[in-house]
Amino acid sequence: MNQAPVSCIPNSKMSRPKKVIDEAKEIQNPELDLADKGIASFEEMPGLFNMLNITRLTLSHNKIQVVPPGLANLVNLEILNLFNNQIEELPTSLSSMPKLRILNVGMNRLGVLPRGFGTFPMLEVLDLTYNNLDESTLPGNFFMMETLRALYLGDNDFEFLPAEVGQLKNLQILVLRENDLVELPKEVGDLSRLRELHIQGNRLTVLPPEIGNLDLVSSKSVLKMENNPWVTPIADQLQVGVSHVMDYIRTETYRYVYNRHVSADRPPPPKTNDKSKKISRARQQS
Amino acid sequence: MPGISMSLGNMFCSRCGDGFEPHEKIVNSNGELWHPQCFVCAQCFRAFPEGIFYEFEGRKYCEHDFHVLFAPCCGKCGEFVIGRVIKAMNSNWHPRCFRCEMCDKELADLGFIRNQGRALCHECNAKAKAVGLGKYVCHKCHGLIDDKPLRFRGEVYHGYHFNCTACGVELNSEAREVRCRPGFAANEMNELYCLRCHDKMGIPICGACRRPIEERVVTALGKHWHVEHFVCAKCEKPFLGHRHYEKKGLAYCETHYHQLFGNLCFVCNQVIAGDVFTALNKAWCVHHFACSVCDQKMNQKTKFYECDLKPVCKKCYDKFPNELRRRLRKAHEQTPKKASV
Numbered sequence: 001m002n003q004a005p006v007s008c009i010p011n012s013k014m015s016r017p018k019k020v021i022d023e024a025k026e027i028q029n030p031e032l033d034l035a036d037k038g039i040a041s042f043e044e045m046p047g048l049f050n051m052l053n054i055t056r057l058t059l060s061h062n063k064i065q066v067v068p069p070g071l072a073n074l075v076n077l078e079i080l081n082l083f084n085n086q087i088e089e090l091p092t093s094l095s096s097m098p099k100l101r102i103l104n105v106g107m108n109r110l111g112v113l114p115r116g117f118g119t120f121p122m123l124e125v126l127d128l129t130y131n132n133l134d135e136s137t138l139p140g141n142f143f144m145m146e147t148l149r150a151l152y153l154g155d156n157d158f159e160f161l162p163a164e165v166g167q168l169k170n171l172q173i174l175v176l177r178e179n180d181l182v183e184l185p186k187e188v189g190d191l192s193r194l195r196e197l198h199i200q201g202n203r204l205t206v207l208p209p210e211i212g213n214l215d216l217v218s219s220k221s222v223l224k225m226e227n228n229p230w231v232t233p234i235a236d237q238l239q240v241g242v243s244h245v246m247d248y249i250r251t252e253t254y255r256y257v258y259n260r261h262v263s264a265d266r267p268p269p270p271k272t273n274d275k276s277k278k279i280s281r282a283r284q285q286s
Numbered sequence: 287m288p289g290i291s292m293s294l295g296n297m298f299c300s301r302c303g304d305g306f307e308p309h310e311k312i313v314n315s316n317g318e319l320w321h322p323q324c325f326v327c328a329q330c331f332r333a334f335p336e337g338i339f340y341e342f343e344g345r346k347y348c349e350h351d352f353h354v355l356f357a358p359c360c361g362k363c364g365e366f367v368i369g370r371v372i373k374a375m376n377s378n379w380h381p382r383c384f385r386c387e388m389c390d391k392e393l394a395d396l397g398f399i400r401n402q403g404r405a406l407c408h409e410c411n412a413k414a415k416a417v418g419l420g421k422y423v424c425h426k427c428h429g430l431i432d433d434k435p436l437r438f439r440g441e442v443y444h445g446y447h448f449n450c451t452a453c454g455v456e457l458n459s460e461a462r463e464v465r466c467r468p469g470f471a472a473n474e475m476n477e478l479y480c481l482r483c484h485d486k487m488g489i490p491i492c493g494a495c496r497r498p499i500e501e502r503v504v505t506a507l508g509k510h511w512h513v514e515h516f517v518c519a520k521c522e523k524p525f526l527g528h529r530h531y532e533k534k535g536l537a538y539c540e541t542h543y544h545q546l547f548g549n550l551c552f553v554c555n556q557v558i559a560g561d562v563f564t565a566l567n568k569a570w571c572v573h574h575f576a577c578s579v580c581d582q583k584m585n586q587k588t589k590f591y592e593c594d595l596k597p598v599c600k601k602c603y604d605k606f607p608n609e610l611r612r613r614l615r616k617a618h619e620q621t622p623k624k625a626s627v
Contacts, residue, residue, distance in 0.1 A: 035580040
């Protein structure tokens with residue numbers, strides 16, 4: 001299946017990337033919008049790496065396959081958006097960008113992250129949604145990003161989440177929607193500032209009681225946990241609402257249920273998400 | 287006074303030594319004899335008025351000269367001290383003039399203690415020592431205040447010297463001084479009220495320290511506050527007239543309100559200064575609200591979709607692969623309608 005929505009748009013309506021860059025240079029615009037320009041390579045954007053003044057670079061909906069290390073030259077870049085490209089690897093240099101706060105590499109074909117990826121000095125929002133990542137391909141220092149306040153890992157292939165996630169003490173948003181998670185580490189309960197937890201569409205049967213430490217039911221909080229093979233008592237509470245689940249997992253009764261469930265060590269439920277049609281897999285299919 | 291039992295031949299005047307004529311008057315005083323003209327004041331040589339004389343070292347003086355020459359003057363009233371003389375503090379005193387300088391008690395028969403140039407009775411000396419130890423002395427009775435002092439018009443008193451201006455009850459140190467004219471700095475107008483009456487007068491009480499507020503009053507959260515006591519519930523710094531934010535009965539400074547209650551912009555992570563755009567459990571500066579996929583600015587009227595509680599413009603949503611849109615649509619149908627976007 002060929003997924004190329006850009007090609008449908010008539011060329012006349014599209015200004016060429018070079019023209020956009022020249023205009024931005026002329027008016028000293030620090031925000032560069034290059035979304036949906038049919039760009040396949042950074043070579044189509046000559047002079048881009050010399051625009052040291054730019055603070056935002058948006059390249060979503062293109063066909064970029066390779067991100068050159070030279071992109072890290074843009075030392076003033078705060079927002080880098082590469083959503084919906086065909087990137088399989090990121091350069092190590094990206095992690096050294098001194099001002100990068102928001103990095104969106106969602107909807108690409110990332111199967112690995114470079115070594116030392118977790119050294120971003122300022123990163124606040126990291127969007128890795130809709131890739132091919134799992135726990136075995138996360139670099140060792142991934143959870144060292146103390147400044148991170150939002151981590152989007154939805155639509156990936158995680159079966160386990162490393163316990164080190166508890167180090168992200170500023171994390172407010174954690175999205176794990178539609179992975180293959182079999183369990184959550186109890187360290188998620190250490191994320192005291194967490195106010196959004198998305199774990200719907202996984203293979204979870206129980207929640208560690210430590211999740212009860214979190215405030216996920218206030219008016220400013222969200223807990224999404226549907227579409228999991230929950231044990232009956234949790235499933236029953238979920239019928240009435242997530243606040244009932246949170247109340248329930250704080251009880252002694254649940255602690256007993258949980259311990260018994262963990263010690264029984266049953267085989268995890270089977271994978272149910274059919275990912276064969278994900279465009280992040282496009283290369284393997286073609 | 288004529289001698290009767292003695293013979294004239296061996297009687298001689300005590301002053302001039304001469305004998306007496308047979309019919310001459312003779313003055314006899316305690317067995318000594320004088321010619322009447324010789325029985326005079328040793329100082330002024332005049333007869334003693336009404337026969338009263340004072341004798342000192344073998345000589346006789348009229349009252350006046352005796353006082354002038356020998357009698358002590360009282361250190362307090364300056365009068366001659368006749369009779370009992372109190373010699374103390376390098377001076378002479380009438381017994382009734384020598385008193386404790388603090389309590390005015392006569393000291394003649396009680397004894398006294400010299401305290402920094404003052405003669406004090408034993409009790410007052412003990413009190414004076416206590417003052418040196420940091421206690422208060424009542425401005426009215428000069429007695430030591432053992433309990434807490436009552437402060438009034440800049441001085442300290444025993445509470446029991448005063449009565450409540452309103453109900454007349456005897457006061458204690460709990461009494462409250464009330465400024466008659468608020469904002470008027472001088473305190474001669476101040477009056478005292480007992481705690482009960484004070485509380486009924488409607489003088490604002492600070493919600494933090496529970497003391498009356500006599501200067502500027504801040505009214506917030508349904509209470510009154512001293513300006514310096516109205517503080518951020520998080521950092522405890524006073525607002526001092528700066529804007530505060532209320533939440534669940536507590537007040538916060540701008541920074542901590544937003545830090546605690548999430549009105550930080552999702553994009554710039556700064557406190558939202560102007561209008562707030564609220565959606566998807568998040569907030570944005572109006573100019574930072576944009577599609578999370580293509581970063582195009584959006585406004586209230588822009589139709590957008592939701593993916594992981596991030597806004598996605600219609601153009602971008604339409605570019606999502608079909609299988610993802612199908613899943614998103616399904617999830618959206620499952621969620622309770624109250625959470626609709």
